[in-house]
Amino acid sequence: MTQGYTPSIIYVMKKIIESKKEKWQCMLDTLEAVGDQLNSRTYRFIKGELICCAVEEATGMKYVDEVGYDLVDSEGIRYECRSQINTFYKNKDCTRRGIVLKNMLSSETNINTELGFDYLILVQSDVDDFRVAVVDRNVCESNLYQVDGQLKLNSIPVEHWVIGKGDLSTRNVDSIKIDLKPAFVKIIQSFS
Numbered sequence: 001m002t003q004g005y006t007p008s009i010i011y012v013m014k015k016i017i018e019s020k021k022e023k024w025q026c027m028l029d030t031l032e033a034v035g036d037q038l039n040s041r042t043y044r045f046i047k048g049e050l051i052c053c054a055v056e057e058a059t060g061m062k063y064v065d066e067v068g069y070d071l072v073d074s075e076g077i078r079y080e081c082r083s084q085i086n087t088f089y090k091n092k093d094c095t096r097r098g099i100v101l102k103n104m105l106s107s108e109t110n111i112n113t114e115l116g117f118d119y120l121i122l123v124q125s126d127v128d129d130f131r132v133a134v135v136d137r138n139v140c141e142s143n144l145y146q147v148d149g150q151l152k153l154n155s156i157p158v159e160h161w162v163i164g165k166g167d168l169s170t171r172n173v174d175s176i177k178i179d180l181k182p183a184f185v186k187i188i189q190s191f192s
Contacts, residue, residue: 007077009136012119013160015073016059016134021167024132027054028168032127033176039085046180051083051123068116080117087124088131093158095122095133101140102151113144113151121162127170132162 030050038047052070056063061071061079069078082099089096099122101115115137124131135156143154161167 007075007118009119009134009160012077013134013162016162021163023058024163025168025171026057027051027123027132028127028130029171029173030054031125031130032170033173034178035175037178047125048081048083051125052081055079055081055121055123066116069118071121077119078117079119079121080115081121081123083123083125085124085126087122088133088158089155090129093161094155095135095153095158097153097155099153100150101144101153104149113141113146115140122158129165130163130168131165133158134160134162 034047034050038044038050049065052063052065055061055071059071059073061073063071066078068080070081071079073079080101082101084096084099086096087099088094101120102112118137120135120137120140122133122135135158139156140153143156145152145154
């Protein structure tokens with residue numbers, strides 16, 4: 001993105017919504033099929049990768065996984081994607097406090113608070129209350145706090161829903177068993 005210029009949230013929302021809500025069904029179906037297999041602390045990063053790939057599929061953006069942002073659209077607008085089972089409150093249009101935007105994996109107290117994205121995509125991965133929202137970087141920057149080497153987001157009101165409460169529903173897709181061990185063993189055996 002050109003330094004100093006960020007398109008308006010209305011422009012960005014129009015572009016994302018052009019991808020049609022039905023295209024986001026692939027993400028919900030994937031989350032339903034995978035179930036809670038990737039919810040443990042060990043596999044959360046893999047679940048994040050899976051969700052970013054699903055955002056790429058739903059929107060046509062490119063998943064790049066760069067420092068500070070995950071996706072880029074055709075005009076170079078950068079998006080960070082964050083997901084949690086309970087990203088939003090059930091009965092009000094606000095995020096929960098504590099969404100981690102940067103993690104230094106240490107007790108560092110002097111964190112660079114500069115955010116590398118233009119917009120934040122928030123995904124609630126609870127299949128019974130699946131929702132997706134977009135938040136402008138400026139809103140994030142004015143609602144940050146630091147704790148234990150992490151840069152976190154205070155609870156903020158959500159004004160721009162991509163997928164709102166009840167917009168999509170599960171379709172009782174078949175479960176998919178994820179077994180990563182054979183892939184790891186194959187890699188290890190290729191060097192033995």
